[in-house]
Amino acid sequence: MMRLPVFEYIAPKTVDEAIRFLDKHGSDAKLLGGGTDLVVSLKQKLFEPKYVISLNSIDELKYVQFNPDDGIRIGAGMRLNEIAGHPIVREKYPALEESILSVATWIIQNMGTLGGNICLDTRCWYYNQSEFWRKSLGYCMKKGSEYCHVAPGLGKCVAVFSSDPVPMLIAYGASIKIVSPRGEKAIKLEDFYLDDGIKYMILESDEIVTEVQIPASTQNTKAIHRKFRKRLAIDYPIVNCGIKLEIDSDHECREARICLGAVASAPLRMSNAEKVLTGQVISEHLIEKAAEEVYSTIKPLPNTAGTPGYRKKIGRVLVKRALKELVLGVNEWIRDPSGLHRS
Amino acid sequence: MKATRFYTNKPACGPKRGHGAVQPRFAIETTLDKIAEQLSLDPAEMRKRNAVEPNSFTVNGLRVTSCGIKECIDKVVKESGWKEKFGRLPAGRGIGLACSTYISGAGKSIHWFKNTEKKDLPHSGVMVKIDRGGGIAVFCGSSDIGQGSNTVLQMITAEVLGVEMNDVKVFEADTDLTPVDLGSYSSRVTFMAGNACIEACNKLKMKLLACARERLLNDSGKTMEILGGIAKVNFSIEDMDIEIAHREAYLKSDPKKSISFQELANWAELKYGTLADVGSYAPPQMGMDYKGSGAGPSPSYSFTAHVVELEGDHETGEVRIDKIWAAHDCGRAINPLLVEGQIEGSVYMGVGEALGEEYSFSRAKGNYNERLGTPPGLLRTPSLLEYKLPTSMDTPKIYAYIIETIDPEGPFGAKEAGEGPQLAAVPAIGNAIYNALKVRMNEVPFTPEKILMELEKGGKTQEKLKSSLQPTKGKKVIEI
Numbered sequence: 148m149m150r151l152p153v154f155e156y157i158a159p160k161t162v163d164e165a166i167r168f169l170d171k172h173g174s175d176a177k178l179l180g181g182g183t184d185l186v187v188s189l190k191q192k193l194f195e196p197k198y199v200i201s202l203n204s205i206d207e208l209k210y211v212q213f214n215p216d217d218g219i220r221i222g223a224g225m226r227l228n229e230i231a232g233h234p235i236v237r238e239k240y241p242a243l244e245e246s247i248l249s250v251a252t253w254i255i256q257n258m259g260t261l262g263g264n265i266c267l268d269t270r271c272w273y274y275n276q277s278e279f280w281r282k283s284l285g286y287c288m289k290k291g292s293e294y295c296h297v298a299p300g301l302g303k304c305v306a307v308f309s310s311d312p313v314p315m316l317i318a319y320g321a322s323i324k325i326v327s328p329r330g331e332k333a334i335k336l337e338d339f340y341l342d343d344g345i346k347y348m349i350l351e352s353d354e355i356v357t358e359v360q361i362p363a364s365t366q367n368t369k370a371i372h373r374k375f376r377k378r379l380a381i382d383y384p385i386v387n388c389g390i391k392l393e394i395d396s397d398h399e400c401r402e403a404r405i406c407l408g409a410v411a412s413a414p415l416r417m418s419n420a421e422k423v424l425t426g427q428v429i430s431e432h433l434i435e436k437a438a439e440e441v442y443s444t445i446k447p448l449p450n451t452a453g454t455p456g457y458r459k460k461i462g463r464v465l466v467k468r469a470l471k472e473l474v475l476g477v478n479e480w481i482r483d484p485s486g487l488h489r490s
Numbered sequence: 491m492k493a494t495r496f497y498t499n500k501p502a503c504g505p506k507r508g509h510g511a512v513q514p515r516f517a518i519e520t521t522l523d524k525i526a527e528q529l530s531l532d533p534a535e536m537r538k539r540n541a542v543e544p545n546s547f548t549v550n551g552l553r554v555t556s557c558g559i560k561e562c563i564d565k566v567v568k569e570s571g572w573k574e575k576f577g578r579l580p581a582g583r584g585i586g587l588a589c590s591t592y593i594s595g596a597g598k599s600i601h602w603f604k605n606t607e608k609k610d611l612p613h614s615g616v617m618v619k620i621d622r623g624g625g626i627a628v629f630c631g632s633s634d635i636g637q638g639s640n641t642v643l644q645m646i647t648a649e650v651l652g653v654e655m656n657d658v659k660v661f662e663a664d665t666d667l668t669p670v671d672l673g674s675y676s677s678r679v680t681f682m683a684g685n686a687c688i689e690a691c692n693k694l695k696m697k698l699l700a701c702a703r704e705r706l707l708n709d710s711g712k713t714m715e716i717l718g719g720i721a722k723v724n725f726s727i728e729d730m731d732i733e734i735a736h737r738e739a740y741l742k743s744d745p746k747k748s749i750s751f752q753e754l755a756n757w758a759e760l761k762y763g764t765l766a767d768v769g770s771y772a773p774p775q776m777g778m779d780y781k782g783s784g785a786g787p788s789p790s791y792s793f794t795a796h797v798v799e800l801e802g803d804h805e806t807g808e809v810r811i812d813k814i815w816a817a818h819d820c821g822r823a824i825n826p827l828l829v830e831g832q833i834e835g836s837v838y839m840g841v842g843e844a845l846g847e848e849y850s851f852s853r854a855k856g857n858y859n860e861r862l863g864t865p866p867g868l869l870r871t872p873s874l875l876e877y878k879l880p881t882s883m884d885t886p887k888i889y890a891y892i893i894e895t896i897d898p899e900g901p902f903g904a905k906e907a908g909e910g911p912q913l914a915a916v917p918a919i920g921n922a923i924y925n926a927l928k929v930r931m932n933e934v935p936f937t938p939e940k941i942l943m944e945l946e947k948g949g950k951t952q953e954k955l956k957s958s959l960q961p962t963k964g965k966k967v968i969e970i
Contacts, residue, residue: 379883457939
């Protein structure tokens with residue numbers, strides 16, 4: 148049995164209090180949202196922090212505000228299922244609901260928070276394992292060694308960013324609010340991530356993500372989230388994607404945003420595929436072309452379930468089928484790739 | 491077909507449901523499917539024509555007692571609509587069939603005092619004791635590992651002695667307390683401990699019947715003579731005209747004349763001393779004289795047939811199993827609920843084995859550097875995240891059918907149910923994948939990667955698939 152390491156548990160009541168603590172002890176501390184990822188990692192001794200700061204008692208992080216002009220603001224402390232079940236989210240951002248419901252299982256959606264999911268640690272076959280296993284491996288670059296078992300010559304960690312909601316949030320054009328002792332700032336969510344398995348986000352040790360803001364959707368907005376996995380529950384994505392299109396009344400695609408997850412250390416915008424679609428009336432031919440662009444853009448490595456070649460092909464199929472569903476209303480899946488579990 | 495065991499530096503293997511039978515069964519049933527295709531025979535019909543008959547011997551000398559294999563095939567063929575579906579499903583959809591058989595306990599014991607007389611020691615012993623309150627204690631070395639063997643021993647005891655199940659308490663697997671049972675493996679506990687239990691209970695029942703006859707008919711001394719405390723019966727059980735049921739012993743010819751089980755037990759104890767008896771079971775001598783003949787002989791065999799219907803994706807290689815129909819001949823189902831549970835659990839495990847579960851190990855990359863580098867032989871699937879058991883979302887609808895053939899050797903005619911129903915699942919799924927996508931999967935698990943790789947090798951696009959699924963001209967599929 149794997150036990151938690153010894154740490155001191157801190158439960159501030161306000162963001163201010165949390166920031167004051169982080170200011171002093173940030174580098175010795177880990178932030179705890181729902182704990183669905185962190186607690187497992189702690190048991191595997193991936194982290195041995197002096198302090199674990201729970202954000203669960205901070206009521207000011209739990210809210211959903213909607214304004215038809217500006218869009219929706221969601222507190223980072225909201226549980227995933229609270230967001231998925233929110234009437235405004237269901238009505239205005241249905242693809243966000245899909246993305247959340249494809250996370251692991253309902254039990255994990257009940258605990259996991261939006262902030263926690265955004266800051267989700269990157270994953271790798273050689274990293275997310277017990278201390279015992281990693282010791283026999285000789286550890287890896289992300290923890291305990293300088294050697295990468297996936298791509299030894301690359302000189303950087305290639306662990307995979309596997310959040311399900313984040314590619315959708317990026318496709319929706321979401322921004323986040325970050326609070327630190329130096330004040331408050333807002334940045335685009337896609338600028339938050341770095342393509343490096345160790346330093347995968349720009350968040351500093353004294354900062355907290357407090358809010359997600361998604362711009363208002365219009366009646367021209369069409370969005371979809373799809374996730375391919377081996378099992379239909381309790382499984383990380385082989386590849387997932389969030390797509391948002393703005394299609395005006397004469398069927399022309401004004402804007403296309405396609406973001407893929409689980410193929411690199413950061414969620415990836417598929418700008419070449421987006422270019423194929425932008426300014427066009429989307430046809431089956433264009434969809435195939437965009438999917439080919441995805442295929443040639445992504446370069447997964449052998450570090451999660453599914454061989455790299457297979458993940459590349461699935462990326463192509465995933466984007467192709469998601470676009471077909473979204474634009475042409477054709478569903479070619481034999482298993483439900485959304486989280487909604489429609490039968 | 492050739493089977494080999496390898497000694498490697500990987501962790502030692504251990505037995506799992508269908509121990510040693512899953513692998514050859516996959517090879518056999520896949521081969522049968524190929525043969526049926528080449529001969530343009532319906533796979534179900536071909537298996538029925540060549541099926542083992544009841545009360546026969548196989549070529550390798552195995553003695554088959556009861557056998558419901560044809561009934562199993564008929565049942566799943568009928569329930570699945572096989573005749574309407576095989577060869578007639580749209581592209582991507584497929585249906586597959588496979589059968590299996592399994593031993594009801596190994597004929598040779600695992601202690602196997604080889605080449606000595608002790609090799610014939612009983613495989614299972616049971617001790618039964620009746621106390622003055624009418625409660626019954628059953629002592630048996632078998633371990634209930636969740637299959638419900640304690641419940642079955644309880645039921646057997648209650649049935650033979652005519653009491654209720656809650657009068658019986660089973661003490662299991664305590665080697666200080668219980669007679670030897672060789673263990674919960676080889677699907678043997680109901681069969682062997684059950685037979686031993688019946689023997690012990692029958693010895694007690696003789697005393698009870700004799701005593702009941704004496705009390706109810708006042709014919710003391712005529713029914714029994716006691717030799718050294720062992721009851722010797724002058725009548726057969728039928729001649730005694732006594733039945734014990736629902737804690738009451740009564741005259742069959744005049745059921746109003748009755749005595750309660752507890753009172754009867756007290757009178758019997760007064761007459762014969764403490765009421766306790768033992769029973770044991772050893773399988774009859776069997777097997778032929780050739781190398782390897784020790785593995786395979788069993789007092790009786792269970793039979794199974796599965797039909798699987800699924801859909802395959804030609805672009806992703808994924809497979810969605812919709813339904814599995816499983817019919818299992820378990821002799822008599824002493825506890826039908828437990829048998830059904832065993833069939834469903836077996837099918838579930840078969841699905842996992844076919845689609846996702848895999849132990850894989852890392853290989854050495856180039857020149858393995860001891861200080862750096864991935865050591866070879868490291869388990870790549872160390873947790874249930876990598877070792878992919880199916881979740882409830884991935885589990886198909888399972889239809890379990892019990893086919894009863896009353897086996898002459900089994901307790902109340904029962905045979906095994908714990909492992910046999912698993913064996914057919916893997917090849918049935920493989921055969922259904924072939925039927926759906928025209929790719930023959932020769933290695934488990936049938937992961938989407940492997941299926942896609944096979945699809946690409948065959949270069950079959952959906953269009954080609956469609957044409958290949960049309961019934962071949964000039965060839966007649968023989969129907970059942």
